[in-house]
Amino acid sequence: MKKIILPALVATAAILLCTLFLYMPFFMSRTSDEPGGDYGSKIVLGFAQLGAESEWRSASSESVKRAAEKYGIELMFENAQQKQENQIKAIRSFIAHRVDVIAFAPVVETGWDNVLIEAREERIPVILVDRRIQTEFGDLYASFLGSDFADEGGKAGRWMTQKFAGTSGDVNIVELRGTDGASPTKGRGEGFREAISSDARFSIICSESGDFMRSKGRETMEGILGEHHVPNEGRRIDVLFAHNDDMALGAVETMESRGIAPGRDIVIISVDAQRSALEALAEGKLNCVVECSPYVGERLMELVVALVSGDAIPQAIFSDETMFTEDDPPESLPERPY
Ligand code: GYE
Numbered sequence: 001m002k003k004i005i006l007p008a009l010v011a012t013a014a015i016l017l018c019t020l021f022l023y024m025p026f027f028m029s030r031t032s033d034e035p036g037g038d039y040g041s042k043i044v045l046g047f048a049q050l051g052a053e054s055e056w057r058s059a060s061s062e063s064v065k066r067a068a069e070k071y072g073i074e075l076m077f078e079n080a081q082q083k084q085e086n087q088i089k090a091i092r093s094f095i096a097h098r099v100d101v102i103a104f105a106p107v108v109e110t111g112w113d114n115v116l117i118e119a120r121e122e123r124i125p126v127i128l129v130d131r132r133i134q135t136e137f138g139d140l141y142a143s144f145l146g147s148d149f150a151d152e153g154g155k156a157g158r159w160m161t162q163k164f165a166g167t168s169g170d171v172n173i174v175e176l177r178g179t180d181g182a183s184p185t186k187g188r189g190e191g192f193r194e195a196i197s198s199d200a201r202f203s204i205i206c207s208e209s210g211d212f213m214r215s216k217g218r219e220t221m222e223g224i225l226g227e228h229h230v231p232n233e234g235r236r237i238d239v240l241f242a243h244n245d246d247m248a249l250g251a252v253e254t255m256e257s258r259g260i261a262p263g264r265d266i267v268i269i270s271v272d273a274q275r276s277a278l279e280a281l282a283e284g285k286l287n288c289v290v291e292c293s294p295y296v297g298e299r300l301m302e303l304v305v306a307l308v309s310g311d312a313i314p315q316a317i318f319s320d321e322t323m324f325t326e327d328d329p330p331e332s333l334p335e336r337p338y
Pocket residue numbers: 053054055056057130131147184212243244245246271272292
């Protein structure tokens with residue numbers, strides 16, 4: 001009897017195992033009621049990056065790519081070259097591919113409703129990375145992951161008021177704005193103005209956009225210096241507030257080419273704290289650098305996994321950020337991974 005039972009048990013177990021393996025993919029794949037497409041067990045994330053305008057942006061792209069690899073998430077990555085229509089096109093292609101989650105860094109704040117309604121209709125969740133949008137609809141995105149831009153502008157403004165606390169006379173400020181219509185431009189500008197508003201000595205004598213680019217920072221500063229910094233005619237710029245490091249570093253080049261000592265003749269404050277800016281700070285060419293972290297890749301992947309698993313996620317997640325100043329010993333400044 002034993003002789004018959006044992007082979008029969010082995011055969012039954014083998015048949016059961018084979019059946020399980022055959023149907024495994026079916027059990028693991030999502031049904032059509034669930035958000036996103038069916039890519040087996042691998043999560044697919046469509047990421048529409050806004051461009052490659054700054055060193056900060058390159059670090060942000062790198063952070064997302066490395067994190068996707070680390071988390072085993074399949075990444076569809078598009079670079080929109082700073083054009084909203086390219087980003088919209090990329091998002092539409094992600095919808096057509098039925099990716100599991102869409103993330104994007106909106107180049108400007110407005111004009112996203114239609115494409116995000118399309119994503120919502122397909123039940124594909126969206127995460128805003130880095131920049132925010134303005135919309136009347138409360139449910140077009142699941143979460144925002146990035147920085148508090150008004151706080152960054154506030155830090156810059158407060159540092160400046162302290163820097164000039166013991167001095168007398170007017171303080172003439174020039175502002176190099178980021179891309180017009182973008183949330184960091186708005187937030188940093190407002191936060192800065194709010195912080196300096198209590199003292200009438202501070203005035204922004206000129207504000208121009210350099211589009212967050214080093215080349216435009218260089219060019220724009222050329223015209224601004226010619227018009228506003230002619231000390232022997234009594235025209236003088238005391239402070240440059242640049243909305244990012246690349247524009248500040250472009251302006252530094254222009255100042256040096258005109259024999260102006262950046263950081264000494266003109267106090268320079270910028271935002272981001274990328275590697276090259278921290279080096280310039282250590283050399284005394286920048287005076288204050290407010291940190292804005294591009295290293296959100298891993299946090300993004302955690303959110304993506306949570307969304308696909310059906311877990312609740314916070315509506316907004318802000319990075320912990322600090323600032324670095326001319327008073328920090330150069331050896332205490334952090335090393336940037338990329
Ligand atoms: O400060 C700048 C980049 O959106 C926070 O965009 C980002 C900004 C960053 O080009 O360098």
